[in-house]
Amino acid sequence: MPDDVLMEISGLKKYYRSLNDSGRKTMVHAVDDVSFSIMRGETFGLVGESGCGKSTLGRTVLFLTPPTDGRVTFDGVELSERNIRPLRSRMQLIFQNPAGSLDPSMRIKDILNEALTAAGKKLKGEARRDAVTEILESVGLTANDGERFPHQFSGGQQQRISIARALAVKPDFLVCDEPISSLDVSYQSQIINLLEDLQQERGLTYLFIAHDLAVVRHISTRIGVMYCGKLMELGDADTLCSNPAHPYTKALLSSVPIPDPDAGAGRRRVTLKGEPPSLISPPSGCRFRQRCLYAEEICARQEPVLRDVGGGQLCACHMAERAAITA
């Protein structure tokens, strides 16, 4: 494994037990055989629509829920339930809804103190207060804010607090699960800038999970597109967004609204028919084939694997070349 890979995910599967329509025991294939690597210092953007398994993937790589199958290697160490605890402080998670992820009955300083204690930091008195102040200041808050309770802050400030809590233990790797989608536009850009600054200062690596493609393009080095538990396409952020190879990525990108009434004229919109397939009984072959404009017989018979379609851009589609010509 090359030195600059921080996390390597291979053949990752996460199935949940569930019941089907007729009450029989069955499996939900939330993440199904996904492999990719995250480089040290990069922001890996993971996009996809609700229910595609992107949040499950974020939790599974942190072993918050153990994978059904597959391997996750972090900084050269293969993760397992036995060795995960000491590594926790190197990997943290930021949630979508900051209000729901901060204990409403705790003062901010106590929330941060708890994180320090959990990470085994044995600080006393003055040193501890200084540590808390330093964390608060690093996310643009003040020492006084530590005395207050979560409900006394706006959504944007609450998200700063959850970022502060994640950073308190000095992690290398942060999973950001929809960190700005519950925030107003005024705050969204502040949080994006804060995450970018912190990455610069501390050399952090992000797995940035979001459904908003414009935001993901802005913040990410590389982007992976998930559909129905599978990774469909992976590539450099700008290349993938300006020159998507997978028919699903094309449809997704063409659906993103642009804040300019004249932009519509030059765009070709690919409208998807129908609904994403069931994760309980996914279709044979390619999971996108029932909604795909280019699907042929082979797509039902054989599952496409990620392959290089030029310049390191990976795409799991039998028809990628044909889709590129006709688009």
Added chain:
Amino acid sequence: MENVNPSSPLLSVRGLTVTYKGVTASDTVRAVDSIDYDVYPGQIMGIVGESGCGKSTQAYALIGLLGGAASVNKGSVKFDGHELLSMSRPELEDIRGARIGMIFQDPMSSLNPAMTVGDQLIEPLMRHKGFTRSDAADAAVQMLTRVGIADASRCMRRYPHELSGGMLQRAMISMAVLCKPDLLIADEPTTALDVTAQAGILELLKELKEELGLAIIFITHNFGVVAEICTHVSVMYAGRIVEKGPAHDIFHSPAHQYTRAMLHAIPRIDSVKGARLEPVPGAPINPRHPPEGCSFHPRCPVCVDNCSKLRPEERVIDGSGHSVCCWNYNVKEVSENA
């Protein structure tokens, strides 16, 4: 469309003011503060702003759906010549659902979970149009098919929880337009949906507007969606409309600093990454203690003396109907950057 004269506004809102009463007098929040706008037949008027700016409250006020502590203090809402604010409840009930349709953000919680989709579709037709049950059912199936639901008769027998968000929103749209209203109020109709489903719904609303000659009030916080669908835009900040005009003018020559800031603050899918985002400076106001004068002045980069003292009046910019509430809207150096 019955008796609607296209050269006069279908809906005319003047000085509409809504307050939420608090426990004490100082807790009272003026959520909507003297707003004016007109909607003409065939227009899609976007009302855009951040959470708490009053965009949904003003829509509920139009059609008498405010509840609890909220009340209309003053203003006038004329719909096709009739004053809605002074109507009795039965009079309003005859208009709501029949001539004014409404779709809400979350279809799951705005449909009755204990009734089939079909029964909920049939009800307004029987109530407003005097259809028999079977005629109403036929019309409902037709409309569900029209809005893109593949197996409409099967969908009629389903309960809301059995359908996906995108399907439910289509069902709710068909419910809102079944009685062929003149005006459709859509409150964040695509916010709960994925982008691909959102694109389909926006397309559908544009088609229905053409087919049925609807006027639409489209409430959203997303400037991208506004650009996609709206012909006209009103930008709201802290209970007031700070800028309004044709969509093209709002996006290409925004006059208010808030509109400009909002357009710069969000990344665009069609722009190459690299540039740092420019957040709107400061934080949204506390609605209990709105600032004196222009409510945006504490965050405004071109604030002048007047701004903190006097509320800016609406100033017309050009003949297309573009207007702005700003004391200092034609500042040279800022307009060059915009």
